[in-house]
Amino acid sequence: MGTIVLNLEIYKDKICRGTLKCMSSEKFNEQHLDSSYKSDFLYKLFMQKSIYHRDIQNGILIKVN
Numbered sequence: 001m002g003t004i005v006l007n008l009e010i011y012k013d014k015i016c017r018g019t020l021k022c023m024s025s026e027k028f029n030e031q032h033l034d035s036s037y038k039s040d041f042l043y044k045l046f047m048q049k050s051i052y053h054r055d056i057q058n059g060i061l062i063k064v065n
Contacts (some may be wrong), residue, residue, distance in 0.1 A: 012043045034058045 009016040016022040017048040020037075033041070034055070045051055051064040 007059050008042075010042050012040055015042060033060060 007017065012025070013023050014024055015028040023041065026035075027034060029037045029039065029041065045053060045062065046064070051062060052059070053062040
């Protein structure tokens with residue numbers, strides 16, 4: 001059983017939390033991941049079928065089955 005931690009709508013140039021809270025991809029990366037990520041990182045990552053991304057340096061794990 002999983003628990004929804006965050007509900008996101010991911011577009012190439014912006015990321016939205018809910019229907020009204022959108023921000024640029026760059027700003028989202030700065031606040032929630034790391035500013036070193038490219039602006040379209042999450043978009044490209046979630047376009048894949050199976051996702052496993054581990055960033056040991058920044059302590060980030062993204063896994064979707």
